[in-house]
Amino acid sequence: xxxxxxxxxxxxLAGWGLLALGxxxxxxxxxxxxxxxxxxxARIVSGLGIxxxxxxxxxxxxxxxxxxxxxxxxxxxxxKHDERNHLIRGQAGSRAxxxxxxxxxxxxxxxxxxxxxxxxxxTPDGLWYYLAAAVIVPFIVYAGSILYDEKYS
Amino acid sequence: xxxxxxxxxxxxxxxxxxxxxLVNVSRQTIxxxxxxxxxxxxxxxxxxxxxxxxxxxxxxxxSEEENHD
Numbered sequence: 001x002x003x004x005x006x007x008x009x010x011x012x013l014a015g016w017g018l019l020a021l022g023x024x025x026x027x028x029x030x031x032x033x034x035x036x037x038x039x040x041x042a043r044i045v046s047g048l049g050i051x052x053x054x055x056x057x058x059x060x061x062x063x064x065x066x067x068x069x070x071x072x073x074x075x076x077x078x079x080k081h082d083e084r085n086h087l088i089r090g091q092a093g094s095r096a097x098x099x100x101x102x103x104x105x106x107x108x109x110x111x112x113x114x115x116x117x118x119x120x121x122x123t124p125d126g127l128w129y130y131l132a133a134a135v136i137v138p139f140i141v142y143a144g145s146i147l148y149d150e151k152y153s
Numbered sequence: 154x155x156x157x158x159x160x161x162x163x164x165x166x167x168x169x170x171x172x173x174x175l176v177n178v179s180r181q182t183i184x185x186x187x188x189x190x191x192x193x194x195x196x197x198x199x200x201x202x203x204x205x206x207x208x209x210x211x212x213x214x215x216s217e218e219e220n221h222d
Contacts, residue, residue: 077177078178078179079179082178082182083182083193083194084178085182150181
């Protein structure tokens with residue numbers, strides 16, 4: 001098996017894995033919803049299953065259609081190992097990491113001061129929005145950084 | 154870093170994608186190199202020089218002023 005075939009084989013296999021995981025989660029969600037009383041909405045599990053099925057199906061279709069096009073596979077592998085891409089992603093990851101660290105540190109400081117009465121105690125809703133932002137903002141920084149560097153570097 | 158990549162590529166009648174395929178990088182990397190926006194690794198510099206059959210110094214122009222900290 002050549003490197004290209006092995007690369008494709010592994011990608012397709014990962015796609016099938018995601019598809020299987022999605023199917024299992026979808027079925028588990030349905031079973032939980034219909035047969036058991038659970039303290040959460042079982043549709044979350046089914047929804048996650050559908051997400052994985054779509055992701056897996058996309059991967060399987062994308063990489064299976066590439067099997068007959070050796071040049072496309074070679075370019076895909078080149079893209080993956082491209083040193084400039086690695087640099088851009090590394091820098092984006094670093095920026096996102098520092099933003100994430102700063103946001104987590106700010107939350108820690110707030111809670112510390114709040115416990116001593118210097119600042120108001122965070123409400124559960126406020127904390128939820130802040131934690132959601134702590135997930136989304138670093139991702140935006142990561143994606144934005146990649147887009148910027150792809151264009152200007 | 155300035156370079157003669159575009160002239161040499163044109164001279165060899167290669168497209169950016171052809172050159173990218175020859176040195177195993179993306180076309181975007183070749184574009185960035187040609188515009189002087191990206192400095193290649195030593196390995197990529199040697200690969201490119203080998204494609205054109207020249208020394209690395211003939212392909213890339215190192216300038217002390219441009220690269221001082």
